[in-house]
Amino acid sequence: MAAKLNASESLDCSDSSSSNDQSVSNRSSNRVAEKERRKNEAEDPFVLALKYFSDVEAGTPHQGNDDFENNLALVEKVAYSRGLPPEAISIMLEFAMSLRMGTSPVVRVLKCLIPASVVPQDAIVRAVVWLGISKITAGTQVLFIKWVLTIFDMIDAKDQLRAVYGFIFSFVTDENLCPFICHLLYLLTRKESVRVFRVRKLLDLQSKLGRQPFLLHLLSLYKVFCPELVTLSIPSRMRSGFRNHNSPWKSTLIIVQKRNGSQLASIVNPAVTLKDKTSSRKRKHWHLEIPALSSAVNKGAQTEPSRRKVVPLVQIQSFAQLLENMHRVELPAQMGSLLGSSLALQYLDCVQDESALLRLNFWLGYALHEEFLFCSDGGASQNSEEALQLLDKLLSAHHFLQEGFSSSEAFLYKFLNVWDGSLLRPQILGLLSNIPVVPSSQIGQLLFEPLMQLFFTSSPFFKCGLMESLNNMLRKWLTWHSVYALEDDLDISLNSHTSINMTLSGFKDSVMELVHFVGRLATIGLQLEGCHSLLFNFILDFYETVCDMFLKYGLPLIVMPPTGVFYPALFATDPVSVDRLAYIMYRYKVNLTSAKSQEKLTEQAFHISRQTFREFNNYLVFMVNCLWNSKMIHLGTDIQLGEELLLKSNVPQYWASFDLIHHPAFMNYAVDFHRRCWPGRKDMDINSIKHSKPWGWYLEYLFTQGYDGLKLFIQSNISRQLPAGDGQGDKLSTDER
Amino acid sequence: MERHQTSVTRTPLNSVVVQRRSKSKSYRQSYRSCLGATSRLGFTPALTAQRLNASRRAPKSHDITKKVNPEHLNLLMKTEWQLSYVTPLYQFRHTQLKSYSRQLSAFIAAEKQQGFAVEVDGSHSFRVSFSVVQGMVETDHDAETILIQIHSSPAFARQDEPQKSVWRGCLTCINGNPDYIHSLLKDFICLPLFGSSGPQGLTSLVKSWFQQTFDCYFGPLEISNTSLQWLVALWTNCHTESNIQHLKMIWTLPAVPPLQVTYSVNPEDAWELWSSVRKAHQEENEGGEKAKDEAIVDIEEVMRFMQCLKSHFYRHFRLDLSAGSLDQVSTALGSAKSNGRIKILNSKYMITTLTLLTECALLKMPI
Secondary structure: OHHHHHHHHHHHHOOOOOOOHHHOOOOOOOHHHHHHHHHHHHHOHHHHHHHHHHHOOOOOOOOOOHHHHHHHHHHHHHHHHHOEOHHHHHHHHHHHHOOEOEOHHHHHHHHOOOEOOOEOHHHHHHHHHHHHHOOOOHHHHHHHHHHHHHOHHHEOOOHHHHHOHHHHHHHHHOOOOHHHHHHHHHHHOOHHHOOHHHHHHHHHHHHHHOOOHHHHHHHHHHHHHOOOOOEOOOOOOOOOOOOOOOHHHHHHHHHHHHHOOOOOOOOOOOOOOOOOHHHHOOHHHHHHOOOOOOEOOOOHHHHOOOOOOOEEHHHOOOHHHHHHOHHHEEOEOOHHHHHHOHHHHHHHHHHOOHHHHHHHHHHHHHHHHHHHHHOOOOOOOOOOHHHHHHHHHHHHHHHHHOOOOHHHHHHHHHHHHHOOOOOOHHHHHHHHHOOOOOOHHHHHHHHHHHHHHHHHOOOHHHHHHHHHHHHHHHHHHHHHHHHHOOOOOOOEEEEOOOOEEEOHHHHHHHHHHHHHHHHHHHHHHHHHOOOOHHHHHHHHHHHHHHHOHHHHHOOOOOOOOOHHHHHHHHOOOOHHHHHHHHHHHHHHHHHHHHHHHHHHHOOOOOOOOHHHHHHHHHHHHHHHHHHOOOOOOOOOOOOOOOHHHHHHOOOOOHHHOOOOOOOOOOHHHHHHHHHHHOOOOOOOOHHHHHOHHHHHHHHHHHHHOOOHHHHHHHHHHEEOOOOOOOOOOOEEOOOOO | OOEEEEEEEOOOOOOOOOOOOOOOOOHHHHHHHHOOOOOOOOEOOOOOEOOOOOEEEOOOOOOOOOOOOHHHHHHHOOOEEEEEEEOOEEOOOHHHHHHHHHHHHHHHHHHHOOOOOEOOOOOOOEEEEEEEEOOOOOOOOOOOEEEEEEEEOOOOOOOOOOOEEEEEEEEEOOOOOHHHHHHOOOOEEOOOEEEEEOOHHHHHHHHHHHHHHHOOOEEEOOOOHHHHHHHHHHHHHOOOOOOOOOEEEEEEEOOOOOEEEEEEEOHHHHHHHHHHHHHHHHHHOOOOOHHHHOOEEEHHHHHHHHHHHHHHHHHHHOOOHHHOEEEEEEEOOEEEEOOOEEEEOOHHHHHHHHHHHHHHHHHOOOO
């Protein structure tokens, strides 16, 4: 690539020569090399051939002209193998279009104009001028325009071409050229080029030629730029774009480009798509169709006084363009169209235009209501591809904006009451998790009642999905809080769009309601599903969020899990649940201690109720006793199990059956450890692990199995006194109050 | 295969208010049907917190002929409107109607000859006119009613032949919920009730032009069971002032094959029954509010009235109409069908009917 550029640079100064790839060795070419190269070039037959074509006098006959024949053959050879350098293109095009040797060689020359890199636009402009004055046959004219269309993306600049837009436009009246000129104009058109007289001209043509796709495409582009000048409706089923005319050059171009390892954009494929395929959808689901992005027609009223220049959003293609035109972007006629474009959403998010957002919400709410609630087509389209696509788009917009639209929230409150829990479940649960903070006075009626019904009547997988969704919801609420809460002014505006203003205590109430609600669901859900381990996993996920509310999100609120979650997790048969519970308890401890120290530090800090501390301590003591001390001590806790009842169960040493060795979740580790520790022993006595030394090793062994939660829990809560006997001397370091 | 069973019964004069177990479906349920399949929740967080009013003013003879251009009134009446609800119109200006007329006719022309572009100012076979129906408002926050007419010259018309009116539509808001209207930004005009009459094709063209121009959306508006029952009562209530001629109700019962019952009541009998229901209700509610009660009709009265009509029918035909649904109501004042078609025949009581329908349309608003 570098070599090639170098070559074309040198060509600019040595007027009548051409490139020779081999002659350019590297960038550090000194004067001697330069001279040498020039000499080589002068002798290069290709350069000489080009010289011939640029110097040949007008009127030279071509028939029986051996010089011409040889030189053209040489140029063709180079063109078909490596492509022609820019200068060569200029020379050959000039030669052909000026008809210096009559009309017959033109086609042959045009066909071999395969650019190696770029095409200088001067050459095109000159050729277009020749098109106007010389007597080129109609077929050849068409061929030339086809060639221009084919190599359009390779033209180095387009400003001069655009400058002669009017001149090119004048060719539309030519019946043969019209389709191709329209295509070329389509590629060149800018807002400035759309003029009333041109629109008139095209309309005239249309009335003469009938509804031709090329005219329509050009007109529709005019409409995009100046909707007030063109009233046109695009047929719903229009062939997409212009036809490709690159057939004479296509294969060669591909070969040449491949050979040159060209990084130029792939071959011109200027076919435009006006509407994407989805527009040909069945009429039935019209309410699901996201409106097309089109500029507003009816702007007379609003911009008349200060007719500042505006840029319709439809014309903005890149983020850079958006930044450039930020101050003068014109919103589209139908805001619903924004949903499909991330660029547009970006703009919307940035400007926070209330009425624009309201328009979007009206459309969205309308579409959702019609589809899922009013079921105007008898529910036939439910579960359809369109509904799925709409919700997916909506979700990705939510994801992009990191908040939900108020209309989808309003829709959900209604829809949850009639939802069967299976229709488009992932999408609906996704929307659910985007619901912004609901005031605690309404949260029960709006969310909990319908969700509770759904939860208790559905499969464990739905329960898992709902848990995940509620966890995400809580996380989003907490994130909003940590972003928007201001230190001194505790009033937080949580969602700028729905403008729900909330006090900190209001927010705390809502979070507390949600956490308690999930606690209830989890308790009963675990019972219903027999401690389904997947469900457990999702529930513990939720509590992993809950236990860290203070440290991670700065929310002065600590809520303990209910007994219905804590005990099943502690007695779970899979070690993962126990491990995760241990981690959660560890995080609770960290949060509580730091909250307490902060309370001591700053007088006005929040006050954690004694009840929370008591609950935590009870859990902690029980857990440590159970896992570590082989004791089942209930310190005035919520759960009371009669001693005699336990005795009646005939479990020997029932108090020890949930220590780290006998716990059903860890028993197999204990057995495995025993085997490794005492490989020779025939009779297994896992109680021997309890001795101080093997106990230490056993813990180490457990930790290496990846039970980090357990490790953190034990390290933070139990200070081991190494010389102690059987672990009984280990101390609890809880912060009892 | 529908069995039609028509019965014209006379209501006994000494008809007693019969209380039955299945007195009526709870109101809440009927609201649900008003919202289509929606929930019992009227609450949506951002803007609306409304449901169908449980009580409304008894229709007073309202001589709007003085306020409203009789020509417009004529157009509004005697047309069977197919109803839709419309979300608020963005940047609709009552001052721009001329330009809208031009744009819409160009749009229709363009759509009609798909693919052919049309100049904005060219002459078309379709002429659209937008006009304001002055005086068709009840309160200050109601936006003025808009009447749209489309005229067209017949295919082989002579030059001088006048264009024929082929399509008519109106956008209106009568007694719209002020809270809702005020909650909208000022760029939005709330005209939630859209009635159209004419070929379907033109209706959908007009709708799509509105959607593209004002970023608003149209959905079908059915007239719910409750609303129809309201109309039965409200229209009957007018009988003394303006003869309702007949009270005809069509019910569909979920039998196989479906049973359609046409139930016509003598206007005098209907009125007798209605006034007895009113009296009984007012006696029940004896206590300070009597003066106010005169003008207010309560949903309980409506339900009781309907219940009496049903129980009378049951006594004669052993057919419980509450198992079915009310499909159609008609009196000399107008007719309404559950599929959202309404015809108003007497201008005096137009406002009351439109108020009810505006309410129904507002209930359908997505936010």
